[in-house]
Amino acid sequence: MRLPLLVVLSVLALTPSTSHAWGTKEHLQLTRLAAERLIADSATPPDMKAWLKDAAPSLMDMEGEKSWFMNERIGIVPRGADGIIFWAVMPDVTIFLEGREEKKVAPFGVPERLLHYIDLELFLAGDAKREYRHDLSGKPKIEDVPHDMKDKRFAQAGMLPFRVEDCYGKLVDQIRAGRLTDKAGQGGSRDEHAAKWAGYLAHYLEDNTQPQHATIDYKSAAYFAEKRKAPNVHAQVEYVMADDEFDDHMALRQEYWPLLAKALDELQDPVQGDDLFRATLEVSLSSYDALPLIGQAAMAATKQAGTPEKPTGPASDRFDTETFFRFRGSFHGKEISVLEMKANQQAWAVKRVMRIWRRAWDEGHGPAPSASTRKLSS
Ligand SMILES: [Zn+2]
Numbered sequence: 618m619r620l621p622l623l624v625v626l627s628v629l630a631l632t633p634s635t636s637h638a639w640g641t642k643e644h645l646q647l648t649r650l651a652a653e654r655l656i657a658d659s660a661t662p663p664d665m666k667a668w669l670k671d672a673a674p675s676l677m678d679m680e681g682e683k684s685w686f687m688n689e690r691i692g693i694v695p696r697g698a699d700g701i702i703f704w705a706v707m708p709d710v711t712i713f714l715e716g717r718e719e720k721k722v723a724p725f726g727v728p729e730r731l732l733h734y735i736d737l738e739l740f741l742a743g744d745a746k747r748e749y750r751h752d753l754s755g756k757p758k759i760e761d762v763p764h765d766m767k768d769k770r771f772a773q774a775g776m777l778p779f780r781v782e783d784c785y786g787k788l789v790d791q792i793r794a795g796r797l798t799d800k801a802g803q804g805g806s807r808d809e810h811a812a813k814w815a816g817y818l819a820h821y822l823e824d825n826t827q828p829q830h831a832t833i834d835y836k837s838a839a840y841f842a843e844k845r846k847a848p849n850v851h852a853q854v855e856y857v858m859a860d861d862e863f864d865d866h867m868a869l870r871q872e873y874w875p876l877l878a879k880a881l882d883e884l885q886d887p888v889q890g891d892d893l894f895r896a897t898l899e900v901s902l903s904s905y906d907a908l909p910l911i912g913q914a915a916m917a918a919t920k921q922a923g924t925p926e927k928p929t930g931p932a933s934d935r936f937d938t939e940t941f942f943r944f945r946g947s948f949h950g951k952e953i954s955v956l957e958m959k960a961n962q963q964a965w966a967v968k969r970v971m972r973i974w975r976r977a978w979d980e981g982h983g984p985a986p987s988a989s990t991r992k993l994s995s
Contacts, residue, residue: 639823639824639827639855639856639963639966640691640855640856640859640860641691641692641693641694641695641706641709641710641856641860642689642690642691642856642859642860643823643855643856643859643860643963644705644706644709644819644820644823645691645695645698645702645705645706646682646685646686647819647823647963647966647967647970648673648701648702648705648816648819648820648823648970649673649675649676649677649682649702650682650881650967651819651967651970651971651974652669652673652676652701652702653676653677653678653679653682654881654967654971655669655971655974655975656669656670656676658971661975662978665975665978668797668798668811668978669701671700671797671798672700672701672797672798672811672812672815673700673701673702673812674699674700674702675697675698675699675702679878683874683878686859686870686873686874687867687870687871687874689860690860690862691860692860692862693709693710693713694710694713695710700798700812700816701812701815701816701819702816703816704812704813704814704815704816704817704820705816705817705819705820705823706816706820707816707817707820708729708732708733708817708820708821709733709820711729712728712729712730715728715729724766724783725766725776725779725780725783726772727771727772727775727776731772731775731776732775732776732777732779732780732821733775733777733780733821733824733830734775734777734824734830734831734835735762735774735775735776735777735778735830735831735897735898735901736773736774736775736831736832736833736835737755737756737757737762737774737831737832737901737902737905738755738756738757738832738833739770739773739774739833740757740761740762740770740774741755741756741757741761742757742758742761747833748833748834748839749832749833749834749839749908750839751839751840751909751912751925751926752926753905753906753908753909756902756905759895759898759899759902762778762898764894764895766779774833777821777824777825777830777897777901778893778894778895778897778898778901779894780821781818781821781822781825781893781894781897782893782894782897784814784817784818784821785818785893785973785977787814787817788811788814788815788818788974788977788981789977789980789981790981791809791810791811791813791814791981792811792977792978792980792981792982793981793982793985796809796810796811797810797811797812798810798811798812799812799813811981815974815977818970818973818974818977819970819974822966822969822970822973823963823966823970825897825900825901825904825966825969826900826904826962826963826965826966826969827854827855827904827962828854828904828905828906828907828908828911828962829850829851829854829908829911830901830904831901831902831904831905831908832905832908834908835851836848836849836850836851837850837851837908837911837912837915838850839912840912840913840915840916840921840925840928841915841916841919841921841928841932842921842922842923842928842929842930842931842932843931843932846931846932847932848915848918848919848932848936850911850912850915853915853918853936853938853941854911854955854959857938858870858873858938858942858959859873864938866938866939868939869938869939869942869956872942872956873942873956873959873960876956876957876960877960877963877964879960880960880961880963880964880965881964881967881968884961884964884965884968885968886965886968886969886972887903888900888903888969893973900965900969903949904962906948906949907948907958907962909925909946909947910944910946910947910948910953910955910958911955911958912925913925913944913946914940914941914942914944914946914955915936915941916928916932917940917941917944918936918937918938918940918941918944919932919933919935919936919937920932920933921933941955942954942955942956942959943955943956
C-alpha cells in the first residue's frame with residue numbers, strides 16, 4: 618500500500634524511537650515493585666504506606682507480578698495503569714506524543730527526550746576524541762561533570778542528573794503541601810501532586826540504571842563494522858525480551874524472573890550519598906561498565922566477525938535475542954550473563970526508587986528548609 622508522504626512522515630514521527638529507556642511494561646512493573654516492597658517493609662511509616670496504597674492502585678503480590686510479567690503485552694501506551702504507576706511512564710509517553718514537535722522543558726531548556734540520559738563521553742577531559750571505546754577509556758571521571766546546568770555540553774549530552782534533582786524537589790514540595798494525590802478541591806493544578814512527581818522521579822531513577830543511557834553510543838553501534846546498518850541493540854536491552862509485539866521469548870522470561878526476584882531480595886544500593894546529582898552520576902558511571910558486555914553479546918547475537926575493537930565484515934540481519942541474553946562476559950570483575958546483568962540493574966532501579974521516595978517522604982514531613990540550604994541544593 619502506498620501512503621501519501623505526509624502520512625508516512627507523521628507515522629514515522631510517532632514510531633517509537635527507542636532511546637527512552639526500559640520499556641513501558643518494565644517501567645510500570647519496576648515502579649509497582651518499589652511501592653509493593655515499601656508497603657511490605659515494617660520500617661516504612663504507616664502514613665506513607667497509606668499514601669502508596671491510595672496513590673498506586675493495582676498493586677499485587679510477587680506471584681501476581683510474575684504472571685503479569687510472563688503474560689501481559691503493553692506496548693508504548695500504558696493500559697490499565699493509574700496513579701503513581703501511570704505517571705511513571707508519562708515521561709516516555711510525552712516524547713511519543715510530541716513526535717517531532719519537541720517542546721523545551723523549563724528550567725532545562727532542552728526537549729523532554731534529553732532528560733532521560735547523560736552521554737558521559739562528552740565530559741572526558743583532555744584532547745582524546747569524545748567517543749565510546751571498548752576499553753572504557755572514553756569514560757570521564759565524576760569530577761569532570763560539572764554541577765552547572767549552564768554548561769553548554771549538557772544541551773547535547775542530556776540532563777538526567779538535573780532532572781532527578783528537579784523531580785525530587787517537586788515531590789518533597791507536594792508532600793510538604795499535603796497534596797498527596799489528585800483530588801478535587803485542593804486548589805491549584807489537578808496535575809500537581811505527590812503521586813505525579815513520585816511517578817516521574819521513579820521513571821528517571823529507573824532510566825539511570827540502563828547502561829546505554831550513559832553513553833553517546835546508545836545503540837552499541839561501535840561493535841558493528843557497518844555502523845549505519847547496525848541492529849537496534851538498545852531495544853534488545855530494553856523491551857524486546859519482556860514486551861515484543863511478535864515474539865514472547867517465554868524461555869527467557871522464565872529464566873529472567875527468578876534472577877530479578879533474587880536480586881530484589883539480595884542487592885543493596887551501593888550509592889548512598891545525599892547529593893542526588895552526584896549519586897545519579899555515580900549510577901551512570903557504574904552502569905557504563907556493562908557496555909562492553911552488551912556490545913560483545915550483540916556481536917555474538919548477530920555473528921558479527923572481528924574483535925570488539927575492530928569488527929569486520931557484515932553482521933547477520935537476524936538478531937538472536939536468546940544468544941544475546943545468555944552471552945556471558947565480564948562486568949565489574951565477575952563473569953555474568955547479560956540476563957543477570959539486566960536483572961541486577963533493574964533490581965537496583967527498584968531499590969533506588971524505594972530509598973529516594975522514602976527520603977522525600979521524610980524530608981517533606983521534616984522542618985521546611987531555610988532559604989540558604991535550598992540554595993545549596995539547587
Ligand atoms: Zn525514559
